[in-house]
Amino acid sequence: MKRFFSLILLFIACELCANDAVLRWAADTESGAPNVFYEDESLAKLTGFETDIIERIAAIIGRKAVFCQNDYDVLIPGLQRGLYDVVINGIVTGSGNERNILFSKPYYACGLALVIRSDEEKIQSVLDCNESTVGILRDARSETILTDSLKKVKVVFYPNEYCALSDLNDGRVNAVLLDWQIAAYYVGKIPNLKIIDEIGESRYSIVAPRSSGKLIAQIDRAIDKMKADGSLEVIIAKWNLRNGHCEKLLAGGSGEQLADSAPTITKPRVQYAKILPLFAKAAVVTLTISILGMFVAVVLGLCLAIIRIYAPKWISFFAISIIEFLRGTPLLIQLFFVFYGLPRIGITLPPMVAGIVTLGINYASYEAENFRAGMAAIPHGQMEAARALGMNQWQSLRYIIIPQAFAFILPPLTNDFIALLKDSSLVSLITIVELTKMYSLTASNSLDFFGTGIVVAAIYFLIGLPFVRIARWAEYHLKLEKRAYSSRKGKKF
Amino acid sequence: MSQKPQSLIHVSNLCKNYGENRILRNVSFDIEGGDLVSVIGPSGCGKSTLLRCLNCLEMLDQGEITIDGVCLRAADHAKDEDLFWRLAHCLRQNVGMVFQEFNLFPHKTLLDNIVLAQVVVKKENPKMAQKLASTLLEKVGLGAFGERFPWSLSGGQKQRAAIARALAMRPKVMLYDEPTSSLDPEMVEEVLQVMRDLDLEGMTQIIVTHEMRFAKDASDYIVYMENGEIIEISDEDEIFINPQDDRTRRFLKRYM
Numbered sequence: 193m194k195r196f197f198s199l200i201l202l203f204i205a206c207e208l209c210a211n212d213a214v215l216r217w218a219a220d221t222e223s224g225a226p227n228v229f230y231e232d233e234s235l236a237k238l239t240g241f242e243t244d245i246i247e248r249i250a251a252i253i254g255r256k257a258v259f260c261q262n263d264y265d266v267l268i269p270g271l272q273r274g275l276y277d278v279v280i281n282g283i284v285t286g287s288g289n290e291r292n293i294l295f296s297k298p299y300y301a302c303g304l305a306l307v308i309r310s311d312e313e314k315i316q317s318v319l320d321c322n323e324s325t326v327g328i329l330r331d332a333r334s335e336t337i338l339t340d341s342l343k344k345v346k347v348v349f350y351p352n353e354y355c356a357l358s359d360l361n362d363g364r365v366n367a368v369l370l371d372w373q374i375a376a377y378y379v380g381k382i383p384n385l386k387i388i389d390e391i392g393e394s395r396y397s398i399v400a401p402r403s404s405g406k407l408i409a410q411i412d413r414a415i416d417k418m419k420a421d422g423s424l425e426v427i428i429a430k431w432n433l434r435n436g437h438c439e440k441l442l443a444g445g446s447g448e449q450l451a452d453s454a455p456t457i458t459k460p461r462v463q464y465a466k467i468l469p470l471f472a473k474a475a476v477v478t479l480t481i482s483i484l485g486m487f488v489a490v491v492l493g494l495c496l497a498i499i500r501i502y503a504p505k506w507i508s509f510f511a512i513s514i515i516e517f518l519r520g521t522p523l524l525i526q527l528f529f530v531f532y533g534l535p536r537i538g539i540t541l542p543p544m545v546a547g548i549v550t551l552g553i554n555y556a557s558y559e560a561e562n563f564r565a566g567m568a569a570i571p572h573g574q575m576e577a578a579r580a581l582g583m584n585q586w587q588s589l590r591y592i593i594i595p596q597a598f599a600f601i602l603p604p605l606t607n608d609f610i611a612l613l614k615d616s617s618l619v620s621l622i623t624i625v626e627l628t629k630m631y632s633l634t635a636s637n638s639l640d641f642f643g644t645g646i647v648v649a650a651i652y653f654l655i656g657l658p659f660v661r662i663a664r665w666a667e668y669h670l671k672l673e674k675r676a677y678s679s680r681k682g683k684k685f
Numbered sequence: 686m687s688q689k690p691q692s693l694i695h696v697s698n699l700c701k702n703y704g705e706n707r708i709l710r711n712v713s714f715d716i717e718g719g720d721l722v723s724v725i726g727p728s729g730c731g732k733s734t735l736l737r738c739l740n741c742l743e744m745l746d747q748g749e750i751t752i753d754g755v756c757l758r759a760a761d762h763a764k765d766e767d768l769f770w771r772l773a774h775c776l777r778q779n780v781g782m783v784f785q786e787f788n789l790f791p792h793k794t795l796l797d798n799i800v801l802a803q804v805v806v807k808k809e810n811p812k813m814a815q816k817l818a819s820t821l822l823e824k825v826g827l828g829a830f831g832e833r834f835p836w837s838l839s840g841g842q843k844q845r846a847a848i849a850r851a852l853a854m855r856p857k858v859m860l861y862d863e864p865t866s867s868l869d870p871e872m873v874e875e876v877l878q879v880m881r882d883l884d885l886e887g888m889t890q891i892i893v894t895h896e897m898r899f900a901k902d903a904s905d906y907i908v909y910m911e912n913g914e915i916i917e918i919s920d921e922d923e924i925f926i927n928p929q930d931d932r933t934r935r936f937l938k939r940y941m
Contacts, residue, residue, distance in 0.1 A: 573790075574790065576784070577782075577784060578790075579742065579801075580740055580777065581806065581850070582806040583805055583806055591805060
């Protein structure tokens with residue numbers, strides 16, 4: 193238990209260390225290549241051309257770069273929530289909600305690339321894609337370009353480029369339209385693919401919250417300096433990401449050619465021994481959230497059940513409304529609301545706390561109903577006997593009704609714990625790296641969703657198993673007949 | 686005190702309704718300390734409800750109950766609910782109750798059944814409570830069963846344990862709601878014997894029962910109720926030999 197608490201403290205500490213000496217930057221490393229990703233599946237070292245750029249910028253402005261993982265979809269909300277100072281993750285200059293964020297000067301530019309199979313003959317340019325199926329990423333630009341110019345195109349959205357490109361390879365889509373630099377990186381790695389067309393241009397900026405004008409000015413100066421001394425070009429060249437758009441952007445800097453040896457990225461064989469410690473750490477996070485979440489759920493659920501049964505009508509009605517509302521709304525929405533919504537009214541919870549609280553109150557509604565059923569199952573005479581002995585209502589509940597009800601509801605309680613353990617995967621969406629997130633991180637890095645998937649499923653299963661056993665054991669010992677039986681074991685009836 | 690000495694239990698004009706259904710109609714009686722009173726009557730006559738009212742398990746609608754100086758008036762409930770329930774709590778301290786269905790706590794051993802309320806309600810030292818519990822179990826003939834759970838006992842044993850549990854609160858009055866009705870015939874006697882023993886020790890007891898023989902032999906008074914009213918209160922021999930009321934005669938004919 194101690195370790196769980198220290199882990200939470202660590203998360204809280206992370207929240208608090210928002211001092212000036214560090215530059216907290218965020219990106220999504222999941223399918224992050226070649227922007228920001230881990231070198232191998234041990235997730236030990238970050239790499240990627242944006243990693244190189246931000247580290248250089250941090251060095252120039254005299255801060256220490258500290259990386260924060262967050263899901264791509266919620267990078268900007270996290271920024272506004274103050275989880276980190278800047279985001280650098282292929283954010284297109286001027287995109288999104290400009291009123292709330294500031295964009296730096298662009299540090300890179302490229303177009304959208306159309307990728308097809310090498311043996312594809314029908315499609316030679318974007319215009320040929322009418323009447324075909326084209327895969328794109330969750331990116332409004334590609335969709336607009338495609339649907340505006342081509343009326344009969346069928347667009348398929350993919351969560352990440354690897355899924356899109358491997359589906360292309362498997363023939364499920366005819367072409368994929370995505371950022372050139374990503375296409376350039378992957379085309380060498382996945383066989384039988386080629387880039388045939390490039391359209392449009394987008395420039396990438398670092399973004400910061402509206403209030404960070406000073407910081408953005410510093411970053412702008414740093415980018416200018418990197419253009420001038422050629423270090424930006426070196427980084428881009430190192431990653432083999434040079435293109436016409438980018439040359440234009442860099443024009444003005446020195447044209448010095450300092451091409452490092454391009455990093456050789458070959459698909460490594462997955463070494464499970466290397467990822468197991470990571471999964472162990474992630475499993476501790478999952479367990480912490482689940483156990484504390486269940487604790488909150490049981491305590492709160494019991495309170496709600498007692499209020500619902502015994503409180504005056506209007507308070508009990510209030511409890512019923514809470515239960516019904518919590519049961520009737522999706523957990524994911526509650527999670528986003530608590531984490532990204534509540535800061536609006538001044539309640540900013542650290543990710544771990546937000547996760548535990550949300551899972552806890554969501555499951556409290558189910559536990560309240562469990563407890564209510566359990567308490568209703570206790571014969572009325574038990575309460576009467578307790579009252580007749582002079583106990584007040586609370587004492588009767590505390591010593592007579594609840595202990596008996598608890599034995600009744602242990603099986604559904606165990607069920608709910610297993611369900612909560614699995615639902616805890618949702619907290620990966622509020623920046624917590626637990627088992628599920630670790631799975632997608634490592635798998636999207638090693639491109640091995642199969643083997644890693646089996647490993648992570650096994651871990652979930654193994655985590656749940658002891659709790660099922662404990663519950664069985666407790667059930668056995670709380671069941672009164674069983675207890676009476678066990679005390680008679682060996683005697684003849 | 687210049688007041689005339691009051692009887693231990695004084696009930697006057699007690700009324701209890703379930704909606705339109707009048708369960709108790711103006712029930713009044715007095716019981717002196719040390720008496721053993723049997724309440725008999727046909728099913729649904731209100732005798733169980735009367736008993737439960739005496740212990741505030743049922744709310745009284747009209748009238749008043751005084752037990753050992755604690756006076757509970759139905760009218761007070763409307764005036765000051767809080768005060769009423771505090772008084773009810775005081776009143777309960779002097780009253781022990783035994784149920785037809787025993788209502789032992791199934792998740793606790795016999796000893797713990799008896800210790801719990803002492804510790805929780807009377808803030809008794811657990812060691813002392815344990816000691817009293819053992820003594821009481823010994824008294825009802827269950828000395829060897831302290832560590833057993835209720836499930837493993839016979840009906841008669843359970844009911845004796847329930848009596849011991851009620852006695853642990855040192856009540857001045859014991860109420861029994863059909864204590865032998867769910868027992869096998871051969872177990873009835875062991876429970877009745879415990880009540881006879883208590884009578885000899887001077888305990889005031891009110892028993893709602895269908896055991897006419899026991900009522901006849903053991904009780905000081907017999908109360909006959911029908912239709913929510915007390916029809917007849919009399920000396921035990923009197924009512925069996927020469928019932929004053931036709932209704933009593935008809936009822937007893939079926940039993941004797």
